[in-house]
């Protein structure tokens with residue numbers, strides 16, 4: 315994982331700076347273009363932005379390149395790259411219309427720049443989408459850069475596979491994107507970033523960690539059973555042997571049924587660490603970097619549905635691989651949730667997921683960092699039924715993302731968008747962009763502190779165009795009592811095959 319970051323930061327930042335600097339002289343050209351070492355990149359103008367889509371930042375990850383550090387991009391064929399459509403999404407156990415079709419040749423990025431502004435010296439916002447590290451893509455309409463570019467911020471997003479002017483770059487992401495941002499920080503105590511944004515999730519959010527090889531062995535067996543020709547067995551495979559197989563052969567029924575979440579990262583003490591307190595205390599973390607964190611108020615509501623087939627009995631739910639709650643003693647979990655507080659046990663289970671993965675992970679890292687690091691925390695209350703794939707989820711996980719991106723084009727695939735929603739998106743974009751341009755100055759509310767400090771409520775119904783101040787203490791009782799004492803024991807490596815057999 316660390317390696318594609320390095321590739322991304324070197325290649326992509328060279329591209330971004332080249333694209334930004336070219337702007338001033340090409341602002342009136344019909345099709346914006348910029349030349350880098352690999353050749354000329356031709357984008358297109360849309361409304362008041364210049365757009366460059368699908369620019370490769372590394373070679374394909376197929377065949378010989380599979381499961382290896384990304385290879386540098388070769389010169390473009392004929393010295394020319396048409397950056398006019400999104401690149402393929404990375405191979406994953408999901409399909410659908412939200413993102414482009416899959417391919418292993420997926421390491422590409424998209425850039426939006428303002429059409430008219432002088433390009434030099436603009437701030438850059440690099441956004442990493444979420445998707446539990448197993449799904450998602452940079453082409454999703456909800457996270458595009460039109461509105462950022464309109465406000466003189468160069469916006470970059472990019473595809474990544476399983477996983478894993480420079481002085482004004484802010485790196486941000488939502489959900490697993492936020493996890494990647496956090497791991498980036500824990501890996502770069504001397505970062506060049508100007509700020510970081512972790513929406514909903516951080517290094518203690520997951521995904522659940524399985525012993526390495528467990529899932530792949532099962533998939534290799536499934537492939538052999540399905541008649542895929544391989545020169546190795548499930549008991550004794552090598553990565554070289556598996557590089558010969560087509561990537562879609564790995565998408566077996568088993569792989570799809572677990573949405574490949576059993577292929578999880580590992581704690582190697584190189585890219586991921588077992589003790590963040592120790593790392594923080596020994597100075598292996600950029601403590602002075604301005605950091606914006608936050609959550610949606612009902613993070614877990616959507617997961618009550620996502621895990622509906624295994625979460626109707628709370629005491630068995632908390633033992634599943636998907637719940638990833640083994641770091642908290644069962645008795646403490648059972649005592650902490652009361653069925654009478656939820657419409658269903660599934661919703662209660664969803665709430666535990668929202669706490670463990672998102673709300674309490676944010677609270678625990680705030681507890682560790684906010685005494686030293688300039689940190690600001692928001693909590694999202696926007697309650698709109700047309701944003702998430704299931705209606706009436708309230709302000710659940712992911713419902714804030716297109717609002718932070720300013721709506722408009724980012725609302726283009728939603729139905730019945732109201733004027734009030736666009737007004738809220740305009741307001742969210744205004745403070746968010748102001749922060750990206752000047753992270754040191756803060757987003758307009760007071761800095762967070764451990765245990766019980768200032769928290770900004772955003773998207774509050776009937777107060778859409780204001781920040782409504784509250785405190786972390788008003789929301790973090792269960793996090794502080796039940797989860798905080800146990801996060802030092804996160805993650806607990808669990809074997810999903812054995813857990814499934816026990817269930």
Ligand SMILES: *[C@@H]1O[C@H](CO)[C@@H](O)[C@H](O)[C@H]1NC(C)=O
Nearest residue numbers: 360361362460721722723724
């Ligand atoms: C972009 O331009 C198109 C075509 O001119 C127009 O219909 C659309 O409203 C514009 N979108 C925005 C967000 O300005």
Ligand SMILES: *[C@@H]1O[C@H](CO)[C@@H](O)[C@H](O)[C@H]1NC(C)=O
Nearest residue numbers: 406407408409565566567570
């Ligand atoms: C698994 O899911 C992928 C992506 O949706 C699909 O292309 C593939 O056919 C599925 N495999 C099986 C065995 O159903």
Ligand SMILES: *[C@@H]1O[C@H](CO)[C@@H](O)[C@H](O)[C@H]1NC(C)=O
Nearest residue numbers: 399402409410413414415416
């Ligand atoms: C994606 O795949 C589907 C099914 O194979 C195909 O019909 C569609 O044209 C593809 N879309 C793109 C943009 O390639």
Ligand SMILES: *[C@@H]1O[C@H](CO)[C@@H](O)[C@H](O)[C@H]1NC(C)=O
Nearest residue numbers: 545546547549550551552555
């Ligand atoms: C596993 O495969 C390797 C070759 O890939 C072979 O050298 C080795 O003997 C095999 N081990 C077993 C236990 O079959």
Ligand SMILES: *[C@@H]1O[C@H](CO)[C@@H](O)[C@H](O)[C@H]1NC(C)=O
Nearest residue numbers: 589590591592593595802803
């Ligand atoms: C993590 O490191 C801290 C500081 O060195 C130490 O006090 C704590 O016991 C460690 N936690 C675990 C779970 O080992």
Ligand SMILES: *[C@@H]1O[C@H](CO)[C@@H](O)[C@H](O)[C@H]1NC(C)=O
Nearest residue numbers: 648649650651652653654655
């Ligand atoms: C759950 O909440 C109900 C209603 O407030 C209360 O009567 C009950 O005692 C609670 N149960 C537990 C185990 O605390």
Ligand SMILES: *[C@@H]1O[C@H](CO)[C@@H](O)[C@H](O)[C@H]1NC(C)=O
Nearest residue numbers: 612697698699706707708709
């Ligand atoms: C969201 O709004 C609906 C009505 O539109 C309401 O029933 C529901 O209680 C609200 N949810 C939250 C969490 O505020």
